[in-house]
Every structure is written in structure tokens, then in C-alpha cells.
Amino acid sequence: xxxxxxxxxxxxxxxxxxxxxxxxxxxKEVSDEYVYAMFEEIKDRYNGDKVDTVFFGGGTxxxxxxxxxxxILGTLNLSVFCEVTIECNPETINLEKMRAFxxxxxxRISIGVQSFDDAKLxxxxxxxxxxxxxxxxxxxxVFDNVGIDLMYALPGQKLSExxxxxxxIPEQVKHVSYYSLTLEEGTNFYERNKRIHPIPDDxxxxxxxxxxxxxxxxxxxRYEISNYSKVGYExxxxxxxxxxxxYLGIGAGAASTIKGSRIENVQDIxxxxxxxxxxxxxxxxEEERENERxxxxxxxxxxxxxxxxxxxxxxxxxxxxxxxxxxIVLTDKGFQFHDTIVSELML
Amino acid sequence: MDQxxxxxxxxxxxxxxxxSTLADRLLEVTGTIDKxxxxxxxxxxxxLEQERGITIKLQPARMMYTxxxxxxxxxxxxxxxxxxxxxxxxxRSLAACEGALLVVDATQGIEAQTLANIYLAIxxxxxxxxxxxxxxxxxxxxxxxxxxxxxxxxxxxxxPVSAKTGEGIKNVLEAIVNFVPPPRGDVNKPxxxxxxxxxxxxxxxxxxxIRVIDGSIKExxxxxFMQTDSEYDITEIGYFKPNQIKTGFLNTGEVGYLIGNIKNxxxxxIGDTVTLADNQADEALPGYKEPQSMVFCGxxxxxxxxxxxxxxxxxxxxxxxxxxxxxxxxxxxxxxxxRCGFLGLLHMEIIKERIEREFNIDMIAxxxxxxxxxxxxxxxxxxxxxxANYPDRGNVERIEEPVAKANIILPNEFVGGVMDLCNKKRGxxxxxxxxxxxxxxxxxxxxxxxIVVDFxxxxxxxxxxxxxxxxxxxGYEEAELVKxxxxxxxxxxxxxxxxxxxxxxxxxxxxxxxxxxELIPMQMFEIPVQASIGSKIISRETIKAMRKNVLAKCYGxxxxxxxKLLEKQKxxxxxxxxxxxxxxxxxxxxxxxxxxxxx
Numbered sequence: 001x002x003x004x005x006x007x008x009x010x011x012x013x014x015x016x017x018x019x020x021x022x023x024x025x026x027x028k029e030v031s032d033e034y035v036y037a038m039f040e041e042i043k044d045r046y047n048g049d050k051v052d053t054v055f056f057g058g059g060t061x062x063x064x065x066x067x068x069x070x071x072i073l074g075t076l077n078l079s080v081f082c083e084v085t086i087e088c089n090p091e092t093i094n095l096e097k098m099r100a101f102x103x104x105x106x107x108r109i110s111i112g113v114q115s116f117d118d119a120k121l122x123x124x125x126x127x128x129x130x131x132x133x134x135x136x137x138x139x140x141x142v143f144d145n146v147g148i149d150l151m152y153a154l155p156g157q158k159l160s161e162x163x164x165x166x167x168x169i170p171e172q173v174k175h176v177s178y179y180s181l182t183l184e185e186g187t188n189f190y191e192r193n194k195r196i197h198p199i200p201d202d203x204x205x206x207x208x209x210x211x212x213x214x215x216x217x218x219x220x221x222r223y224e225i226s227n228y229s230k231v232g233y234e235x236x237x238x239x240x241x242x243x244x245x246x247y248l249g250i251g252a253g254a255a256s257t258i259k260g261s262r263i264e265n266v267q268d269i270x271x272x273x274x275x276x277x278x279x280x281x282x283x284x285x286e287e288e289r290e291n292e293r294x295x296x297x298x299x300x301x302x303x304x305x306x307x308x309x310x311x312x313x314x315x316x317x318x319x320x321x322x323x324x325x326x327x328i329v330l331t332d333k334g335f336q337f338h339d340t341i342v343s344e345l346m347l
Numbered sequence: 348m349d350q351x352x353x354x355x356x357x358x359x360x361x362x363x364x365x366x367s368t369l370a371d372r373l374l375e376v377t378g379t380i381d382k383x384x385x386x387x388x389x390x391x392x393x394x395l396e397q398e399r400g401i402t403i404k405l406q407p408a409r410m411m412y413t414x415x416x417x418x419x420x421x422x423x424x425x426x427x428x429x430x431x432x433x434x435x436x437x438x439r440s441l442a443a444c445e446g447a448l449l450v451v452d453a454t455q456g457i458e459a460q461t462l463a464n465i466y467l468a469i470x471x472x473x474x475x476x477x478x479x480x481x482x483x484x485x486x487x488x489x490x491x492x493x494x495x496x497x498x499x500x501x502x503x504x505x506x507p508v509s510a511k512t513g514e515g516i517k518n519v520l521e522a523i524v525n526f527v528p529p530p531r532g533d534v535n536k537p538x539x540x541x542x543x544x545x546x547x548x549x550x551x552x553x554x555x556x557i558r559v560i561d562g563s564i565k566e567x568x569x570x571x572f573m574q575t576d577s578e579y580d581i582t583e584i585g586y587f588k589p590n591q592i593k594t595g596f597l598n599t600g601e602v603g604y605l606i607g608n609i610k611n612x613x614x615x616x617i618g619d620t621v622t623l624a625d626n627q628a629d630e631a632l633p634g635y636k637e638p639q640s641m642v643f644c645g646x647x648x649x650x651x652x653x654x655x656x657x658x659x660x661x662x663x664x665x666x667x668x669x670x671x672x673x674x675x676x677x678x679x680x681x682x683x684x685x686r687c688g689f690l691g692l693l694h695m696e697i698i699k700e701r702i703e704r705e706f707n708i709d710m711i712a713x714x715x716x717x718x719x720x721x722x723x724x725x726x727x728x729x730x731x732x733x734x735a736n737y738p739d740r741g742n743v744e745r746i747e748e749p750v751a752k753a754n755i756i757l758p759n760e761f762v763g764g765v766m767d768l769c770n771k772k773r774g775x776x777x778x779x780x781x782x783x784x785x786x787x788x789x790x791x792x793x794x795x796x797x798i799v800v801d802f803x804x805x806x807x808x809x810x811x812x813x814x815x816x817x818x819x820x821x822g823y824e825e826a827e828l829v830k831x832x833x834x835x836x837x838x839x840x841x842x843x844x845x846x847x848x849x850x851x852x853x854x855x856x857x858x859x860x861x862x863x864x865e866l867i868p869m870q871m872f873e874i875p876v877q878a879s880i881g882s883k884i885i886s887r888e889t890i891k892a893m894r895k896n897v898l899a900k901c902y903g904x905x906x907x908x909x910x911k912l913l914e915k916q917k918x919x920x921x922x923x924x925x926x927x928x929x930x931x932x933x934x935x936x937x938x939x940x941x942x943x944x945x946x
Contacts, residue, residue, distance in 0.1 A: 238902060241901075242901075262907050291913070
């Protein structure tokens with residue numbers, strides 16, 4: 001039974017330099033052909049089970065019209081408390097759209113601000129011609145559960161600027177995703193080898209500490225390496241990934257994990273529309289699944305169930321790992337060394 | 348066959364000068380091997396040799412040739428390894444011959460190692476026939492190359508050939524028949540046969556390659572190896588074509604193999620004399636020497652699970668190579684491994700490569716070193732082949748190091764650069780001579796240790812590959828040497844310790860410390876990297892503590908890729924040795940082999 005659905009909308013107006021998701025720039029809207037292809041895929045792969053979470057990700061899912069969102073959600077059997085999230089680029093939303101999304105069934109939005117400082121944004125190839133705070137007012141007038149996406153370790157960023165960014169997060173925001181800028185393979189940064197001066201690890205670590213602390217002061221508690229929320233407002237959809245539950249990914253470039261298989265869709269809108277939807281269907285080995293379970297589970301404050309074989313690593317890194325109620329979890333410092341710990345715990 | 352129709356000869360040539368191709372051609376022209384059975388360079392049997400194009404040993408081969416005088420001759424080709432490490436083996440192979448073809452590339456000229464082998468041939472009173480190869484190439488300058496040859500041999504004739512096209516091959520065969528003297532042995536004397544090579548076959552035991560000097564030998568006879576004092580019954584005897592052909596006997600002057608259920612290669616030493624147990628020769632053939640290890644290094648399995656496999660591999664290699672020495676040793680840094688002794692650097696490289704390639708064992712080799720003679724304050728003498736065993740400095744009264752006589756042949760434009768290199772390496776120029784107007788031979792005395800550590804690579808790079816080197820051990824000399832230790836987090840890592848001249852200690856210590864700072868990844872804590880002589884720190888760098896190692900995002904679409912990233916990190920960690928709490932990547936242990944001197 002799959003109760004988590006991810007819907008990938010690989011359309012953007014422009015491509016940001018740091019982005020490593022599949023998306024195609026130059027679009028002001030999402031074509032009906034694509035939405036229709038998604039229906040087809042849903043018809044083929046979704047068996048009508050009750051769905052607990054739906055997540056529209058991208059790309060820029062807020063390029064979808066209210067009607068498109070409504071038609072997609074209409075094909076699904078949503079449970080009463082189903083969390084339905086849509087990621088929004090502030091440029092693409094207005095009050096009308098917010099209302100349309102809401103009446104379509106969306107109950108959680110996450111606004112991709114990345115930074116309140118336009119110059120910092122420009123440095124990472126993202127342009128903005130609106131005041132993001134106005135968009136928050138708009139969103140908050142419609143939705144209760146509004147989140148914000150931010151980035152730190154932006155080129156030239158100083159520690160004091162982080163404090164400033166955090167102070168500008170509206171009080172009513174329930175959820176914060178705060179990522180450090182990462183140079184990923186396949187991004188414009190990486191491919192075009194644009195000259196950016198990465199923030200040294202020392203400073204990044206200091207920034208992370210400040211973020212954790214300041215957000216906590218605002219009632220936003222870290223529950224995952226890069227995610228913070230007010231009590232009860234954790235993102236259920238993302239928690240499903242971290243709990244290593246099955247999920248069905250719909251759309252070009254989406255991935256699914258179902259019954260131990262990883263299915264990856266083609267990263268090509270045209271092929272997807274023509275019906276060649278799946279690029280690879282790979283049966284994970286038991287070892288790979290165990291490794292993924294550890295890798296995902298340790299990202300959150302809930303950690304993973306204790307097993308005897310973790311004892312050596314726990315002993316080796318007493319300040320990075322702790323044992324809580326039969327679960328092994330990373331400490332605040334430990335989150336900064338997630339990769340080190342996981343690679344040691346992996347089979 | 349009547350002795351006067353036998354000719355025993357070898358081929359002396361530099362790597363790539365066409366020895367194997369020439370040998371192939373001789374086999375083909377004499378009809379020893381059908382053309383359709385020829386694969387290129389058939390005599391190079393070891394995979395490694397064929398791949399690297401270097402010939403360690405060719406198989407011996409008997410060829411029957413009807414000369415222009417109408418008589419049929421038996422020509423025995425006995426090969427010599429073309430490398431300085433195997434000088435002793437070369438000298439024994441040459442001692443089994445009366446003549447040698449000196450093959451020189453018409454576009455290159457004589458190289459230092461060839462020269463060393465020419466001198467060995469002269470010492471063994473061989474008739475040397477210069478063969479200038481590759482005359483088919485546009486850049487061939489046989490006259491110029493002959494000038495070099497004549498500067499060594501005196502005025503001589505030469506045979507121009509192209510082993511590739513086959514041009515001149517007949518002339519080579521005629522020259523062997525006409526100029527190489529027949530064997531001089533006495534068939535009526537008690538058996539004396541020279542062991543010039545041996546090979547271990549897992550089914551048949553040791554196959555011994557011999558040249559009968561006096562007397563004759565038959566299947567069923569009981570033989571005795573005079574140096575090792577061991578006796579065996581011959582179960583099979585024959586010659587090479589180059590595959591083995593059973594004959595049941597070998598007569599005076601002939602070359603072949605014998606098998607006698609010999610399980611232990613230690614009993615079959617190159618240069619030993621085979622005689623009959625019940626009719627012994629009065630004395631052994633001259634020239635026998637025990638093989639001597641000149642270069643030592645530690646070999647450690649990357650994974651400690653491979654220790655037994657490594658031991659097996661070394662044992663198997665030793666079956667064929669009695670000059671390989673090894674004994675177990677432990678290192679605090681690397682765990683259980685073996686200290687191995689080699690004839691020289693190439694020998695070491697070959698063994699290392701064969702272990703990795705044929706036995707598939709990942710290894711760490713420590714920096715190669717030589718044998719030092721120490722005199723302690725209390726008068727005791729100590730022999731050290733591993734810097735880790737170096738005693739406390741205060742106790743060492745005197746230290747002597749092996750010194751080599753090195754000959755370097757190079758185009759004169761590179762003389763300046765090479766002399767600088769030799770100076771840096773503490774070389775003393777003995778003299779210099781011009782082989783031709785454009786080519787020079789430098790005679791140096793160089794500490795062996797300096798040759799062992801990255802000398803050859805630098806020589807090649809300074810001379811753009813044109814310089815060639817040959818060296819031989821010339822005794823021990825006192826020197827002001829010190830042991831340098833490398834410390835990580837204040838702990839000595841024994842595998843990094845090395846012995847060098849005190850004037851070099853500072854620079855080399857600093858270079859290694861710098862290199863280690865680059866190679867050792869950041870860890871959870873700060874790591875001071877230091878070089879010291881005794882308790883005195885001579886250099887320091889710091890590897891800062893890692894502050895973060897985390898992927899910012901991981902959602903449904905990222906899982907496969909991020910798992911693979913982490914699995915890679917885990918693999919990377921497996922390829923590290925932890926010393927104390929510090930993880931050191933394998934390549935760090937190798938990298939100190941190639942620290943360049945700076946001044």
C-alpha cells in the first residue's frame with residue numbers, strides 16, 4: 001500500500017544555477033498535455049489506496065493553474081487528514097491562485113524565498129521582482145500551514161547576515177527548510193564552472209549553529225538536518241521519506257520506492273508525454289535497503305531503532321550520537337557529520 | 348652432434364632495441380618454428396614481459412641451420428635479462444655461451460645497461476658480433492651508432508639488419524657459424540654443467556636449464572649440485588625448441604633442461620655446477636655467487652584478511668625466483684606484512700606488480716631502502732634493512748651506507764642537468780667520457796639509497812627519457828646519516844620513517860609533511876603532522892579538524908544517488924589505515940616514494 005504521492009512539475013521560468021532537480025526553463029505555465037500524461041501515469045500505477053500525503057514539487061509547481069491542481073487531486077483518494085503541499089515560487093503566486101489552490105484541496109504551501117537579499121539571490125542565478133514579504137501576507141491570509149525555503153552559505157555571505165535573514169521570517173510561518181548551498185554535479189554552477197567562492201566549512205558550521213539556535217528561539221525546532229517547524233507542523237510527506245516508507249512518484253524525473261524497488265522516470269518531458277515514462281526499475285538489494293534506511297532515518301531527530309551492531313560507532317563518537325528511548329539519534333553536532341556517521345554504520 | 352658444429356650465443360640488447368623480434372626472426376628463418384605458429388615475440392613468455400615490452404628472460408632455443416658451407420649447425424640461443432638488477436644472472440647466461448650478438452637500435456645508439464652487459468661479455472671472453480637493427484627506419488644512422496660501438500669494442504664489422512622486415516637475418520646466422528667459436532669442453536672428463544636458469548612447474552618440480560661444459564649427461568643418472576650439495580635422479584632431459592623436446596641426453600657443448608623431481612628451488616642456484624654423483628668433477632665452475640638483496644621494502648596487504656594470501660603469493664613467486672627474500676614483519680601503522688629483499692628496483696617493481704596482477708592482492712609498499720652497517724657505541728655491529736629498527740641515535744657510533752658505481756649514458760645537452768641531479772643525490776663524479784661527439788658517459792659514485800629513491804624517474808625526466816643508467820655495488824662508505832621520523836598527532840608512524848643524509852633531512856622531512864597534509868583528509872580532530880630527528884622537530888603542518896560532512900538535502904528523488912555517494916565514502920575509508928586514531932589513505936604510504944628534492 002502506497003500512501004504517499006509525489007508529483008513532479010519540471011517547469012520553470014528560469015533555471016537557478018544551483019538547482020540539480022530535473023526542470024525545463026522558459027515556461028510560464030504547465031502544458032495540459034503534461035498534466036494529461038500525469039493522469040495516465042496515475043491511472044497505471046496508483047491503485048486507489050487512501051493517500052495520506054501529496055506533495056507537488058519541482059521545478060516550479062506553482063506554475064500549475066488552480067484547475068490543473070484540482071483535476072490532479074480529483075483522481076486521488078485522499079484521506080481525511082491528508083497533507084497536500086505545493087511548493088511556490090513567490091514570483092508566480094497571487095491571492096487568486098492561493099485561493100484556487102486552497103479550494104482544490106491544497107492545505108500546506110512552502111514558499112521558496114531562498115534569501116531576502118536580492119543581491120545574494122542574483123549571485124546564485126535567481127532573479128526576483130517582487131517583495132516576498134507581501135507574498136507571505138497573501139499566503140497567510142489563505143493558509144494556516146505556510147512554510148519558507150531558505151539557503152545559507154551563499155557566496156559572500158557573512159555570519160551577521162544570517163541573523164538578519166532569520167529575523168525577517170514572518171512570525172506566523174510554521175515551517176522552515178534551511179539548506180546550505182551545495183555545489184551539485186549537473187548544476188549550472190558545476191557544469192559551467194562559474195566562479196563562485198564557496199563559504200569555508202568552518203564558517204558554514206558556525207552558520208548552522210546560529211540557525212539552529214535562532215530558529216529555536218522563534219519556536220521553530222529542528223526535526224531534520226535542514227528542516228525546522230513549530231510543534232505539530234513537521235512535513236508529513238518528507239517524514240515518510242526519512243522513515244523510509246514507500247512512495248509513488250508521478251511525473252517526468254520523479255522517483256518512486258515501492259516494495260524494495262527504485263523506479264526512476266525519464267527526465268524528458270516529451271518522452272514522458274509520448275508514454276515512455278520509466279527510465280529505470282531497479283530492485284534494491286537487502287543491503288542497499290538497510291543502508292538507505294540508516295541514511296534516511298538518521299537525518300531526523302527520531303533517528304533509527306537501536307541495534308547491537310551500532311555499539312562500536314556509538315562508542316567512537318560519543319558527542320555525535322546518543323541513545324534515546326531505544327533509538328540512536330544524532331546530536332546537534334552530530335547532524336553536521338551525518339555522512340561520516342552513516343558511512344560507518346552502513347553495511 | 349659433433350662439438351665443432353655447435354654454436355652457443357646470446358643476445359645483448361637494450362629494451363626496445365629489438366631483441367625479441369630478432370629472436371623470432373631467427374626461429375623463423377631456421378625453420379625452428381613454422382611461420383604460421385609464430386606469434387609475435389614468442390620467446391617472451393611471462394605476461395608481464397609481453398605487456399610492458401621489457402624482456403626479463405627469453406626462453407632458450409635450439410635451432411638447426413644448414414650454413415652456406417653445406418654443414419648443418421646446432422645454434423643454441425641463451426638469453427640474458429636486459430636489466431641491471433640481474434647482472435649476476437646475465438653473467439651466468441653469458442658464461443654458458445661462446446658468442447654474443449650485440450643488438451643496437453640504428454636510431455638510438457648504445458644504452459648504459461647494454462654497455463654493462465657488453466663488459467660482462469668481454470669478461471667472459473665472448474666473441475661479440477655487433478648487429479645494427481632497425482635499418483629500415485628513415486632515422487637509422489648505422490655508421491654513427493657503430494662509432495659508439497667501436498669506442499667500446501675497437502674497430503669491428505657489423506651486420507645491418509631489420510628484424511622487422513627480415514633483411515640481413517641470413518647474414519647474422521652465417522656470422523654466428525663463422526665467427527663464434529665452437530664449445531671447447533672435453534667429452535671424456537667427468538660431467539660439469541652450468542646452471543644458468545631454473546623454472547618451477549607445479550607438476551614437474553624445478554626445471555633446471557643447463558649448459559654442458561664437460562662430459563655428458565643422461566636420463567636416469569644421479570646428479571649432484573655442487574654448491575648446495577644436493578642429489579637428484581634425472582627423470583627427464585632434453586632441449587628447447589623453444590618448447591621442451593625430450594632427448595634423454597645432452598652432450599658436451601649442448602644446452603637444455605633437466606627435471607629430477609626437485610621440489611625446492613633453494614637447492615637449484617643459478618651459477619651452480621651439476622656433476623654426476625658417482626663420477627664427480629674435481630671442482631665446481633668458477634664464478635658462483637649467492638644472490639644478494641640490494642633493495643628492501645615492506646609489503647602489507649591493504650586488507651588484513653589478505654595476509655595469508657600475500658604470504659602464499661610471495662611463496663609462489665619465490666618458487667621461480669630464488670633471489671626474492673621475505674620474512675614476516677609487523678608495523679604499528681600497517682599491521683602484519685613482510686619485509687622483502689630484492690636484487691634491485693626493477694626486480695621490486697616486477698614482484699609488486701605480479702602480486703597485484705596475478706594474485707589480485709591490494710598492497711601497500713613502504714618506501715624502498717637499502718642495508719646499512721652500524722657500529723654502536725659499545726662496539727657492537729648492527730645490520731639494518733628497516734628504518735623502524737634503527738637504534739637510539741645516541742648509541743650509534745658510526746654508520747656506513749652502500750655506494751654504487753653508476754654509469755650514465757646521455758646526449759651531451761643534458762649533461763648539466765644530470766650532473767646537478769647527481770650532486771643533489773650526493774654523487775661524486777669519477778670521470779666523464781665522450782662516446783661520440785654528441786653522446787657522453789658519466790661515471791659516478793652514488794649512494795645506493797639515493798638511486799633507490801626516485802633517482803631513475805628524475806633522470807628520465809631531466810633527460811627527456813634519453814639518459815640510461817647502470818649501476819653496481821661498489822662497497823660501503825661511512826656517511827653522516829640520520830633517521831627521520833614522521834609523527835601524526837605526536838605519534839611516530841613507523842612506516843614513514845626513513846634514513847637519509849643529514850643535509851637532506853630537513854628538506855625531505857618538510858616535503859613529506861607537506862604532502863601528507865594534502866593527502867590525509869580532514870578528520871574529526873586537528874592533526875599535527877611533524878617530522879623529527881630524534882626528539883627534535885624539524886617541520887610541522889596542521890590538518891584542521893573537519894567541521895561538517897553532511898548532505899543538505901535528501902528527498903525521494905535523491906536517495907539512490909546519495910546512498911552511492913556514502914557507499915563511496917565508506918569504500919574510501921576501507922582503503923585507509925588507522926594509526927592511533929588517524930585514518931591514513933593508502934596513497935600516502937606510496938607518495939613518499941616520489942618526494943622530490945628541493946634546495
